[in-house]
Amino acid sequence: MTKSKKRTKPKQPAKINWGGKASSGTGWFNLILGLVAAAALIGGGVYWWQGRAVNAEFMALVSQGQAALEQVEDFPNLGRTHLAPGETRSYDTSTPTSGAHDPFPTNPGVYGSPQPPTKLVHSLEHGMIVLYYDQPPPEVMEQIKSWSSLYSGLWDGIVVTRLSGLGPKVIATAWRKKLELHPFDPAAVAAFIDAYRGRGPENKVR
Secondary structure: OOOOOOOOOOOOOOOOOOOOOOOHHHHHHHHHHHHHHHHHHHHHHHHHHHHHHHHHHHHHHHHHOHHHHHHOEEOOOOOOOEOOOOOOOOOOOOOOOOOOEOOOOOOOEEEOOOOOHHHHHHHHHHOOEEEEEOOOOHHHHHHHHHHHHHOOOOOOOEEEEEOOOOOOOEEEEEOOEEEEEOOOOHHHHHHHHHHHOOOOOOOOOO
């Protein structure tokens, strides 16, 4: 009598999770990941909505401040050459609007300490607006900061920098343009920013 062959157990296929119940660790991870994604989405939506609100308010002020542009001072073109590394330049004003300048501009943003005038002039050549402040009321500073966050491009942004001795006064400058404001007039500043932002001689973008 022939012996029967021993049957081998067939190999079980690898288990694949087709979306069934996950392990407790994976579930918590997915939950946390979902909450983080939801928070990012909500935060992005709030930021977008706030940006739209600030922009709408700004453009309304632009319309109101057109008459103030008649007070803007025009200055002659004192040149656009770059200084050599380590070279300095003295201007005849603390708020220059043209002239030889540093090869590197000051980037858009709000600065708590005075920025080098040679770099600020290059910022103006790019088409940025430079706002000078010293001790303005808190609500004025908040408004200026919101505008700076609204316009942050390297060719059309806003630089906000401290200049000692101004007190509550704010000075707005563009390439060969200046507007002094005391007391502060948000409509006048908004009109100035809109009129000259992005229109520097190096690369006009507006």
